[in-house]
Amino acid sequence: MKNIGKVVRIQPFSVNDGDGIRTTIFLEGCKLKCKWCSNPDSWSGIVKLGVSKDKCKNCKKCIELCPQNIKDLFDRKEINSKCNLCGECVKNCTSNAICIMTNTMSIEEVVKRVEKDLIFFFESNGGVTFSGGEPTYQKGFLRELVNIFYDKGIDMAIETCGYFDWEKCKDIFEKVDHVFVDIKVMDENKHKRYTGVSNKIILENIKNIGKMNKSIVVRIPIISGINDDIENIKSTANFVKTNIKIPQIELLPYHKYGIDKYKMLGLDDYIYEYEAPSKVRIVELTNLIKSIGVKIVDYK
Numbered sequence: 547m548k549n550i551g552k553v554v555r556i557q558p559f560s561v562n563d564g565d566g567i568r569t570t571i572f573l574e575g576c577k578l579k580c581k582w583c584s585n586p587d588s589w590s591g592i593v594k595l596g597v598s599k600d601k602c603k604n605c606k607k608c609i610e611l612c613p614q615n616i617k618d619l620f621d622r623k624e625i626n627s628k629c630n631l632c633g634e635c636v637k638n639c640t641s642n643a644i645c646i647m648t649n650t651m652s653i654e655e656v657v658k659r660v661e662k663d664l665i666f667f668f669e670s671n672g673g674v675t676f677s678g679g680e681p682t683y684q685k686g687f688l689r690e691l692v693n694i695f696y697d698k699g700i701d702m703a704i705e706t707c708g709y710f711d712w713e714k715c716k717d718i719f720e721k722v723d724h725v726f727v728d729i730k731v732m733d734e735n736k737h738k739r740y741t742g743v744s745n746k747i748i749l750e751n752i753k754n755i756g757k758m759n760k761s762i763v764v765r766i767p768i769i770s771g772i773n774d775d776i777e778n779i780k781s782t783a784n785f786v787k788t789n790i791k792i793p794q795i796e797l798l799p800y801h802k803y804g805i806d807k808y809k810m811l812g813l814d815d816y817i818y819e820y821e822a823p824s825k826v827r828i829v830e831l832t833n834l835i836k837s838i839g840v841k842i843v844d845y846k
């Protein structure tokens with residue numbers, strides 16, 4: 547039993563992660579390192595103390611009472627080796643420049659938080675969405691939540707990168723109602739180059755999910771010059787059509803909203819800026835996908 551989990555945040559009134567009004571639970575951890583990731587706050591292995599250079603007035607009040615005797619909040623080496631996220635500096639900063647970008651939560655705490663929103667779920671045909679990071683990264687914690695919400699009759703969606711051990715996670719997928727799964731790029735070498743892993747497991751898992759009787763949407767993050775070529779989109783649409791009973795794709799144009807989070811976490815070295823596709827390109831790709839017989843959906 548895994549009763550404690552790492553939760554980046556719980557976002558109520560979410561309307562982009564499935565049908566109706568939803569409460570999205572962002573779980574920490576992911577085995578991929580996509581170069582365009584907009585959620586570095588979900589990466590594991592770094593201390594999630596976010597500090598804003600723009601807001602900081604350099605008054606040093608934050609470090610006066612630091613029990614770990616940290617001398618510089620912008621020194622990531624010092625933070626990563628000594629900070630225990632006690633939150634003392636957050637309380638002492640009057641400029642709102644510091645935040646803790648993760649939470650350790652028990653199953654009971656997450657369930658209690660979600661239950662506050664039940665009325666909205668039932669009135670809007672909404673529910674819970676598990677997101678991340680990659681929710682299956684904490685599969686024990688995820689499984690417990692899924693089992694509880696399943697028993698309570700709450701609609702569940704999962705947003706997954708598709709990279710997980712099928713045998714160890716299939717019971718989770720059997721219980722959720724909707725699956726949003728990414729195909730970043732079909733070419734295996736390109737996939738390795740931009741995400742750090744092969745796409746073989748992902749494509750196999752999509753075939754397995756495709757055999758289940760549930761709503762599945764394949765999401766493609768569209769990054770200009772990386773995966774927006776006709777060949778890649780055609781190949782993705784054909785794969786979706788062949789392997790999913792009701793084939794649906796959502797195109798997610800690249801955006802740069804995550805850049806501030808990289809800066810706050812001192813991850814400037816990981817910032818890669820790409821180009822978003824033009825509206826015209828999105829229309830062209832939409833038409834191409836439709837011409838192959840795959841429905842286009844849009845939750846954004």
Ligand code: SF4
Nearest residue numbers: 612629631632633635
């Ligand atoms: S969270 Fe606590 S340990 Fe970390 S820098 Fe702030 S005061 Fe120090």
Ligand code: SF4
Nearest residue numbers: 602603605606608639
């Ligand atoms: S207390 Fe806030 S404003 Fe002052 S130095 Fe620390 S982070 Fe900057």
